Amino acid sequence: MQAASNAAQHAMGDYPTVVHPEYKPRQDGGTMKALAWFGTRDVRLVEAPIPDITEPDDVILKVTGTTICGSDLHLYNGEIINLQKGDILGHEFMGVVDRVGPNVKNLQPGERVVASFQIACGECSYCEQKLSSFCDRTNPSSLQNAMYGHRDAGFFGYSHFTGGFPGGQAEYVRVPKGNVNLLPVPDEIPDEKAIYLSDILPTSYHNVMDTGVSEGDVVGVWGLGPIGQCVAKWAQLKGASRIIGIDRVPERLAFAREKLGIETLDFSVHKDVVKRLQELVPGGLDVAMDCGTFHQPKTLVHKVEKALMLETDVSEIVNEMIMSVKKGGRCGIIAAYAGYTNHFNIGALMEKGVRLIGNGQAPVHKWWKEILNDYIIPGKFDPSFIITHRVPLDDFPKLYEAFDKREGGVEKVFVETQFSSPPSVGCPTTTRVSEWAKV
Incomplete structure (x- = not known):
């Protein structure tokens, strides 16, 4: 993006103006609020042109709900490569169809939809299997191809490493392949239950x-961030007899105990997680799942190696999982790792016969209809349990800081725009970040 000064006062506030090179601004003009990245821990609300149809299968959304995701903190902390100043962030959002391209026949203006965070073409061999995160055609990043041997799909608002697509922490979004990457939402399902x-x-x-x-x-x-809390809930629904959540944030540990009724382990108290788990489960866990983050090393050696750029990620949690599961146990990694790590316990992996599964970026298209139809609509899974706060779009910069510091018991936040419906019954009402966080 290229930043340009703009002396004109925006109707909703004074913001710098940015213009993204991939944007085709709407012919009748108009600007929107959007959250853009300008450097490490430097995100700003900006004024950007409202995007228009660029390709015949595009859809333009008015955003009715957006949010911040734990993986956004990797962008915020400057740990994801190929970010450019002015990039609009955000990959988890929903809205109302505003405009459709001439090739879009399955959606109409005014229809409520939720967007897949990944952009799938709908036609390659992976997309035909609903493995949308593995789409071969939507991410042009040669760097990702060099690092991983292949490319994932393009993602909204997640750097040029994933295609450079402007994201959904904004009032409007252009959705490429909108006929594929948008799921209609029944009127009886409120935004708070559909957005995730x-x-x-x-x-x-x-x-x-x-x-x-x-x-x-x-x-x-x-x-025990939002992913971990939801993983625990799904594990309960799948019949797990016992679930132990590992974290160090008191509010998250309390949330898991009170909302889900699971056991918890505070690794700031029990610093040897493996030893404590072996005491709690002498035979070993059946399944271990990494829903954490790669950017907070525990031990001095990893802190030094990360600071010296000798590794991008740390192997501590993966090693703990391998050591804690029983022989022949299963370990799944859904946490967002980016590059290389040192001191990986490959010996224990081999000798114990552990199945270490890189779950990858989840194929949204494979699961979202099943989750909606089999769990949300019948009331078997109410996603709104994870929402702790609701804030206005104007508060996004402060929200990033509060979320990064885990202040105010924040788990998942519903961020409203000028197009949002009022809060649903039983869901948080709108507050300002300054009311519950010291930022």
């Missing part, structure tokens, strides 16, 4: 399904 079909619900469900959690399993969940 965009990411955390398919992601957490995929983690549980891919690792084969089944009746009677003893499960360990590393990281």
Whole structure:
């Protein structure tokens, strides 16, 4: 993006103006609020042109709900490569169809939809299997191809490493392949229950399904952010006999105990997680799932190696999982790792016969209809349990800071725009971040 000064006062406030090179601004003009990245821990609300149809299968959405995801913190903290100043962030959002391209026949203006965080073409061999995160055609990043041997699909608002697509922390979004990447939402399902079909619900469900959690399993969940909390909930629904959540944030540990009724392990108290788990589960866990984060090393050696750029990620949680599961146990990684790590316990992996599964970026298209039709609509899974706060779009910069510091008991936030409906019954009402966080 290229930043340009703009002396004109925006109707809703004074913001710098940015213009993204991929944007085709709407012919009748108009600007929108959007959250853009300008550097490490530097995100700003900006004024950007409202996008228009660029390709015949595009859809333009008015955003009615957006949010911040734990993986957005990797962008915020400057740990994801190929970010450019002015990039509009956000990959988890929903809205109302505003405009459709001439090739879009399955959606109409005014229809409520939720967007897949990944952009799938709908036609390649992976898309034909509903493995939308593996789409071969929508991410042009040669760097990702060089690092991983192949490319994932393009993602909204997640750097040029994933295609450079402007994201959904904005009032409007252009959705490429909108006929493929938008799911209609029934009128009886409020936004608070639908928005997370965009990411955390398919992601957490995929983690549980891919690792084969089944009746009677003893499960360990590393990281009790929104993904970890949802993973624990899905594991309960799949019949796990015992679930132990591992974290160090008091509010998250309390949330898991009170909302889900699971056991918890505070690794700031029990610093030797493996030893404590072996005491709690002498035979070993059946399944261990990494729902945490790669950017907070525990030990001095990893802190030094990360600071010196000798590794991008740390192997501590993965090693703990391998050591904690029983022989022949299953370990799933849904946490967002980016590059390389040191001190990986490959010996224990081999000798114990552990199945280490890189769950990958979850294939949203494979699961979102199943989750909506089999769980949300019948009331078997109410995603709104994870929402702790609702804030206006103007508060996004402060929200990033509060979310990064885990202040105010924040788990998942519903961020409203000028197009949002009022809060649903039983869901948080609108507050300002300054009311509950010291930022």
